[in-house]
Amino acid sequence: MTELNGLQAVFKQSTYQLANHGTRNIGVLKKAFEAMADEKESDIYGTGQVIESFQQKMAAFLGKEAAVFFPSGTMAQQIALRMWCDEKGLKTVAYHPLSHLEIHEEDGLKELHGIEAVHLTSWDRVVELQDVTELGDEVAAVLLELPQREIGGQLPSFETLEQISSYCRKHNIKLHLDGARLLEVTPYYEKSAAEICALFDSVYVSLYKGIGGIAGAILAGDEAFTQQSKVWKRRHGGDLISLYPYIVSADYYFNERSEKMGHYYESAKRVAEWFNSCTGISTLPKVPVSNMFHVQFAHSKEEVEPVLVELGQETGIGITGYVKERNSGSCYFEVHMGDQYEEIPEDLLKETFERLDQKMRQSFGD
Amino acid sequence: MTELNGLQAVFKQSTYQLANHGTRNIGVLKKAFEAMADEKESDIYGTGQVIESFQQKMAAFLGKEAAVFFPSGTMAQQIALRMWCDEKGLKTVAYHPLSHLEIHEEDGLKELHGIEAVHLTSWDRVVELQDVTELGDEVAAVLLELPQREIGGQLPSFETLEQISSYCRKHNIKLHLDGARLLEVTPYYEKSAAEICALFDSVYVSLYKGIGGIAGAILAGDEAFTQQSKVWKRRHGGDLISLYPYIVSADYYFNERSEKMGHYYESAKRVAEWFNSCTGISTLPKVPVSNMFHVQFAHSKEEVEPVLVELGQETGIGITGYVKERNSGSCYFEVHMGDQYEEIPEDLLKETFERLDQKMRQSFGD
The missing domain is CATH 3.40.640.10 (Type I PLP-dependent aspartate aminotransferase-like (Major domain))
Incomplete structure (x- = not known):
């Protein structure tokens, strides 16, 4: 029962989250089982x-x-x-x-x-x-x-x-x-x-x-x-x-999302472009080929975290809950685009990335 | 998707079942999750x-x-x-x-x-x-x-x-x-x-x-x-x-049943005694030392099945859904006493075992 660090806490409390389908909570299971009859056999x-x-x-x-x-x-x-x-x-x-x-x-x-x-x-x-x-x-x-x-x-x-x-x-x-x-x-x-x-x-x-x-x-x-x-x-x-708790939910979310992969892919390309427009940030690959990519910073975890904490606090958008040290003086996080992206108002998103660029500029010069 | 044989079908349709806690259906999961908040994290x-x-x-x-x-x-x-x-x-x-x-x-x-x-x-x-x-x-x-x-x-x-x-x-x-x-x-x-x-x-x-x-x-x-x-x-x-589908249910049913083991043990002893009073039937062990025992017939599966089918049809009590061949000319099934036993009216139970004894006598002589 690890304590949350600053970035995790800000991310969890954010109004919107950039990536993924949502929190992995018990509601995910309950939703998948809602319409299932009690009598259905294991x-x-x-x-x-x-x-x-x-x-x-x-x-x-x-x-x-x-x-x-x-x-x-x-x-x-x-x-x-x-x-x-x-x-x-x-x-x-x-x-x-x-x-x-x-x-x-x-x-x-x-x-x-x-x-x-x-x-x-x-x-x-x-x-x-x-x-x-x-x-x-x-x-x-x-x-x-x-x-x-x-x-x-x-x-x-x-x-x-x-x-x-x-x-x-x-x-x-x-x-x-x-x-x-x-x-x-x-x-x-x-x-x-x-x-x-x-x-x-x-x-x-x-x-x-x-x-x-x-x-x-x-x-x-x-x-x-x-x-x-x-x-x-x-x-x-x-x-x-009994494996049905996993099977019933897999089937439910397969039906919900298997047709949406093109959608996630398009949003990954769009969001990667935004990251790449920010000072000191690049994505790997530059143009995503799926719903995922890495966001890379040319600065250390210790330097980057406060920037992301501030960004989350100011905009209410959580872009990540962690960054990982890579080589000395650089760090990254993973993005997997999913359902949550669609809930974010377009202008708020735009503003968030403008602010991120500004903050990176302020913190690390140009 | 195996077809049910006669004994399985009669057992599944019976009004009462002698042993176990009930059908392994999706209701078992839904009941355990009923009171859980959606927000509880995986x-x-x-x-x-x-x-x-x-x-x-x-x-x-x-x-x-x-x-x-x-x-x-x-x-x-x-x-x-x-x-x-x-x-x-x-x-x-x-x-x-x-x-x-x-x-x-x-x-x-x-x-x-x-x-x-x-x-x-x-x-x-x-x-x-x-x-x-x-x-x-x-x-x-x-x-x-x-x-x-x-x-x-x-x-x-x-x-x-x-x-x-x-x-x-x-x-x-x-x-x-x-x-x-x-x-x-x-x-x-x-x-x-x-x-x-x-x-x-x-x-x-x-x-x-x-x-x-x-x-x-x-x-x-x-x-x-x-x-x-x-x-x-x-x-x-x-x-x-995520293992929570199993953990949440394990915790729920542990709280429900861990104190009832003495109860299941007592009913196992009682039911075993009834089986042992029937012609051609014995239990292993003779006096159970837990909630479980085997019910053994001194006759083949082919001979015993029709007796149990008839018994289930006449009484509405399913005592087993299968019998397994053991050595030539003998067969058995397993009993694990659980919650379902308590739902059966005492006089119906008594009548069921009297009928079972009668049927065994009729089918296999004395």
Whole structure:
């Protein structure tokens, strides 16, 4: 029960928030369940209408034979890679050095599955075809994350994806999609989720990021792969007697938001432009390719925080609740555009960014 | 979406059900959330008031330094055993041959953690002191399940538990409690949960069995152990961004039912006596030591099912929705007494068991 620091407190109390869908509170669950009948039966250990019909819906949406609901992407992706490794009899995979598996999972892939990972490229770039062709054949699977979150949500071109896919097929390397934010990149690629997924042997999609559910993930692929993934789901302790709290909310917010990804993408581009017009601030990427980007300051966290606190207090708009130190003397925060942006009056937004520019100028000179 | 067979259908449509707390439907969740304010914030990756205060409450209840909420017992127990194995540098544990880990987890302990299990006794007995002393020192941990579910929920004496505990401490063997149904055995032992847990180094408790939550488990132990278990929880993919749907319901139903375990135990003894008074039927154990027992028929599933279908149709009381083949020519079902029993009129119950006895007599002679 950590105490709020100044910026967090100002952000939480702000009238409007720039990004995201809203506070992650219990209302998110209650809203999704409001119209549900008490009598609707729970799923039981992966069976029952509530889980089976959602899985079928997601399989169809992703253009795969079958889909399995998992409590988390961490679990789903480790399992996908383990199965591809077992199939090839080779415990090596390749992914970006800032992959979720590398930096957020406490080495689960190695500690639980004994799988080693090769890094595909340097940390500040997206994966390109050459990164994959240079691997040789000694990997069972390549994991691509679209968009690459930790570098602001960047993307390779769709043509690159096609080339990587075709190379992997030719060389008996399985291609797995870390699609935590898959829906969010469909407007930039101008492709359906199924068209993107067709390039991959297995696909993970998160249900609480752009979609804004409570938690949970989908793992999709062919029938044999998904059937076997259920055995691993049980081994991992993810085959809960009831997953419906997550499934019902995922389904509800999927219906609410899956069509709004183009909208979030457009607002990301607009807001990034505003940030880039401010002194000492730039976004990564400069022009977003999804609903997300990083906002980077050429000054330290200690210097930037007071500016953002003041801005929030004066305008009532919270643009972020934190900034993270990056290298010495620079810091950043992440933006994921969502429903909240639409509630902010246009002129207030404009004024906020003008003030931000002024404050940056005053604080750091020009 | 399996079709209901005759017995399931009759059971689901019955006016009263003998055992359990009620249908696992969405109403269970909605009821727990009814009084919760929308504004109450979600837990975030294991932090926040909703998860931290429940964990503290459970730690105090179990008399341990700390407790961690897990999505499942499967995950919690594998992790507990892995940590004890790592500490000793020895990948062998011991448990009952019908342990949940042996028969319901698709060999997760071996496939994910590389841990081998030694069986403590024969499948039809509870673990006794001698089973443990015969092990030698070449195990890192012993897991005891109280009550031993797959043999009807039987228990060693409390004295035996004390002896096993003291033996394990002396021989540097960690003692882990599979307390899926721990609360349910406190009335028989006439001990508090904390008094029982004091004999164990680590403890798992389920939140959806006697307590009747939606899913989830608690793993409790000392501070260092529980801190490290959080690292493993992340590796397993169990450190979800939000676990509150399970925590809020677990807390709600814990408050509702933790004091009613004596009640369930008394009704189990009463109902078992009724079953034992029927021709061709016996319970295991004969006198229950918790809220659970098995009902055993000296006849095959095919022979018994029509009797139970008729009984349900005539009385409106569903005593079970299934029977399971055991050995050739015998079958059984599990009973877990809960809230539903209290709703059944006493005379209707009496009549139901009289009819059951009559039907068994008619069908199978005397």
